[in-house]
Amino acid sequence: MKRRITEIIMKGLMLLSVATIMMVLLYILYIVARRGLHSLSWEMVTSLPTGGYYLGKEGGIANAIVGSLMMIVAATLLSLIISLPTALCINFVMRRNGRLARSSRFMFDVLFGIPSIVYGAFGFLLMMWLGVQASLLGGTIAVALLIMPIMVRAIDEVAILVPSDLTEAVFSLGATRYEMLKVVVRQLRPGIVSATLLAVGRGIGDAATVLFTAGYTDSIPVTPYDPAATLPLAIFFQLSSPIEEVQNRAYAAALILTAMILVISFVVRALARYSRK
Amino acid sequence: MKLSRRIKDLTATRLMMVATLMAFALMIIIGVVLAVKSEQILSGHSLWSLLGSSVWKPMKGEFGFLAFIAGTLAVTALAIVLALPPALLASIWLSEYAGERIRRLFAPVIDLLAGIPPVVYGVWGTLTLVPLISETIAPLFVDFSTGYSLLAGGVVLAIMVIPLMMGLFGELFASIPRDLREASLALGATRWETARRVVVRKALPGIVATVVLAISRAFGETIAVMMVCGNVADMPGSLFNPVYPLPALIANNYGEMMSMPDYESALMLAALILFVIIIAFNAISHAILHRLKQRIA
Numbered sequence: 001m002k003r004r005i006t007e008i009i010m011k012g013l014m015l016l017s018v019a020t021i022m023m024v025l026l027y028i029l030y031i032v033a034r035r036g037l038h039s040l041s042w043e044m045v046t047s048l049p050t051g052g053y054y055l056g057k058e059g060g061i062a063n064a065i066v067g068s069l070m071m072i073v074a075a076t077l078l079s080l081i082i083s084l085p086t087a088l089c090i091n092f093v094m095r096r097n098g099r100l101a102r103s104s105r106f107m108f109d110v111l112f113g114i115p116s117i118v119y120g121a122f123g124f125l126l127m128m129w130l131g132v133q134a135s136l137l138g139g140t141i142a143v144a145l146l147i148m149p150i151m152v153r154a155i156d157e158v159a160i161l162v163p164s165d166l167t168e169a170v171f172s173l174g175a176t177r178y179e180m181l182k183v184v185v186r187q188l189r190p191g192i193v194s195a196t197l198l199a200v201g202r203g204i205g206d207a208a209t210v211l212f213t214a215g216y217t218d219s220i221p222v223t224p225y226d227p228a229a230t231l232p233l234a235i236f237f238q239l240s241s242p243i244e245e246v247q248n249r250a251y252a253a254a255l256i257l258t259a260m261i262l263v264i265s266f267v268v269r270a271l272a273r274y275s276r277k
Numbered sequence: 278m279k280l281s282r283r284i285k286d287l288t289a290t291r292l293m294m295v296a297t298l299m300a301f302a303l304m305i306i307i308g309v310v311l312a313v314k315s316e317q318i319l320s321g322h323s324l325w326s327l328l329g330s331s332v333w334k335p336m337k338g339e340f341g342f343l344a345f346i347a348g349t350l351a352v353t354a355l356a357i358v359l360a361l362p363p364a365l366l367a368s369i370w371l372s373e374y375a376g377e378r379i380r381r382l383f384a385p386v387i388d389l390l391a392g393i394p395p396v397v398y399g400v401w402g403t404l405t406l407v408p409l410i411s412e413t414i415a416p417l418f419v420d421f422s423t424g425y426s427l428l429a430g431g432v433v434l435a436i437m438v439i440p441l442m443m444g445l446f447g448e449l450f451a452s453i454p455r456d457l458r459e460a461s462l463a464l465g466a467t468r469w470e471t472a473r474r475v476v477v478r479k480a481l482p483g484i485v486a487t488v489v490l491a492i493s494r495a496f497g498e499t500i501a502v503m504m505v506c507g508n509v510a511d512m513p514g515s516l517f518n519p520v521y522p523l524p525a526l527i528a529n530n531y532g533e534m535m536s537m538p539d540y541e542s543a544l545m546l547a548a549l550i551l552f553v554i555i556i557a558f559n560a561i562s563h564a565i566l567h568r569l570k571q572r573i574a
Contacts, residue, residue, distance in 0.1 A: 003467055003470070004467075006467075006469060007467045007468065007469045007470075010366075010469040011370075011374065011468075011469065013366055014366045014367065014369060014370035014374065015370060017362070017363035017364075017366040017367040017370070018366075018367040018370055018371070020363060021363055021364070021367050021439055021443070022386075024436060025390050025436070025439075025440065028393075028397075028398065028401045028436070029393075031401055031404060031405055032397060032400060032401060035404070081296075082296050082299060082300060083300075085292060085293040085296040085297070086293070086296045086297045086300050088293060089293040089294060089296065089297040090297065093290055093293055093294065104297065104300075104301070106559070106560075106563060107300070107301060107304055108300070109559050109563070110304060110555060110556050110559045111300070111303065111304055112490075112493070113490075113493035113496075113497070113555045113558070113559055114307070114497065114551075114552060114555055115496065115497020115498070115499065115524050115551050115555070116497060116499060117497065117499040117524040117527050117528055117548070117551075118307070118311075118497070118527075118548045118551055118552055120527075120528075121311075121527055121531055121544070121545070121548045122307050122310060122311070122548070124531070125310055125314065125545075126310075145303070148300065148303075149300075152300070176282050176283070176285070176286035177286055177289070177290055178282075178285050178286040178289040178290065179282075179286070181289065201392045204394070205392075205393075205394025205395065205396065205397075206394070206395070207394075207395070207396050207499070207500040208499035208500055208524065208528055211528055211531075212531055232394060232395075232396045232500065235396050235397075235400065236396055236399075236500060236504075239400060239403065239504070250400060251400060251404075254394075254396065254397045254400050257394055257396070257397065258393055258394065258397055261392045261393065261394060262389055262392065264392070265388055265389055265391075265392040266385075266389075268388075269385055269388060
């Protein structure tokens with residue numbers, strides 16, 4: 001009898017948790033959407049802020065949208081150049097479960113856990129040392145640092161599943177290690193794609209890394225040394241304005257950013273499903 | 278073997294080693310750079326007086342980090358305490374009770390929610406949660422609260438890490454073999470008993486790893502917390518008082534304080550403290566995980 005009662009109570013608690021969590025999260029989306037949709041317009045996506053934009057006059061945040069996109073593309077490429085070889089190295093060059101591979105994994109766990117603000121501050125120091133002002137380049141470096149461990153871990157998670165039969169089969173055909181890796185990379189391609197998109201989602205939404213490193217501007221950066229506006233900062237700055245019109249635009253910008261990230265994660269999911277077939 | 282193949286092979290392997298070493302070096306460089314930058318403040322004050330005091334008056338040269346460290350820990354702890362039970366229960370329900378169709382419906386939703394950027398949660402917090410606390414919840418307990426408080430920070434963080442936890446828990450429970458559950462049910466255990474004694478027990482190392490990840494995430498979260506926690510450098514006294522976590526301290530002041538070397542150095546020390554806590558935390562959790570795995574296997 002007591003066991004029956006426990007069962008019923010726990011089931012009730014579980015249902016309550018599911019319902020609460022879903023309600024709260026959907027409510028958040030609803031609130032942001034309700035206030036954002038009002039001020040969301042085509043103009044906001046396509047035009048640059050004009051002089052009176054921050055007082056509630058016309059203009060848009062195309063500068064931040066384009067700035068964010070440029071930065072995330074550059075940062076992702078930069079970080080992929082480091083993280084793909086690293087993940088392959090841990091799995092196929094080092095002894096798979098040897099001490100070196102294990103301590104590398106530990107180190108990437110640590111790097112993964114380092115707060116984005118620390119990457120932002122470190123990126124800023126690095127820029128000062130290199131003599132670079134707050135710019136697209138600076139922001140790109142900081143974001144690349146932030147997403148590098150995310151990518152390594154995500155690629156590692158799929159690379160670890162590659163059976164050693166495969167690598168041995170390739171070796172037994174007389175291939176060199178480099179040629180073996182080419183086969184492995186083909187095998188890992190869906191995993192690499194989803195790791196990249198995961199990193200993109202995280203990198204594009206992070207404000208703390210770009211706070212000191214990217215600067216902010218009303219125009220679209222032309223060279224890597226120009227400051228660049230980013231969406232998370234655009235949201236943050238507009239929200240701190242006392243003018244309600246401008247605040248509402250912060251919600252609209254949040255909606256744009258959320259929509260961009262949702263599209264990205266939909267693509268990830270679709271690709272993951274596609275690759276399983 | 279043709280020479281060109283050997284050369285290609287050698288260069289590729291070497292380059293990969295270099296990439297890995299660079300990543301290795303990155304961690305050491307970050308630590309060293311932060312330590313060098315904090316040297317200025319450490320040479321003027323003893324470490325004990327910096328970490329043990331909660332007096333923060335940069336203009337008078339007093340830099341006490343205790344309130345910030347306590348604020349960070351309080352917000353993180355509150356977030357995990359609030360997030361873990363419902364996330365775990367909900368994940369157990371999804372994996373052990375709900376049908377395949379419901380699971381397939383929920384999985385993308387959880388993924389989407391995990392992808393929402395922190396600043397959006399911060400926006401929601403300022404818009405809804407802060408007024409709710411100051412107008413409805415706080416008056417029940419204290420005389421006055423602006424709403425920008427430890428509670429607001431903890432709740433926003435909890436809501437942020439719940440989708441992260443549920444996504445990982447879901448994968449974890451799905452990886453546990455069906456046979457184990459059926460064996461338990463066949464012996465007459467109820468579903469809850471099976472979930473608790475078999476599924477959760479078997480998944481324990483993974484659950485610990487997930488919680489570690491969630492803590493790291495909550496611990497370093499800057500923007501969402503900064504928007505709702507009030508940013509006042511007091512020791513966290515009640516849920517309705519404002520707190521000032523370390524990441525927010527850096528974000529609010531860094532860049533503007535370049536003219537004051539002591540202040541800048543103090544902020545670098547703040548970053549160093551975050552860095553050291555994360556390393557220590559990862560080391561401890563790795564040790565725990567190692568022992569757990571040995572005990573279960």
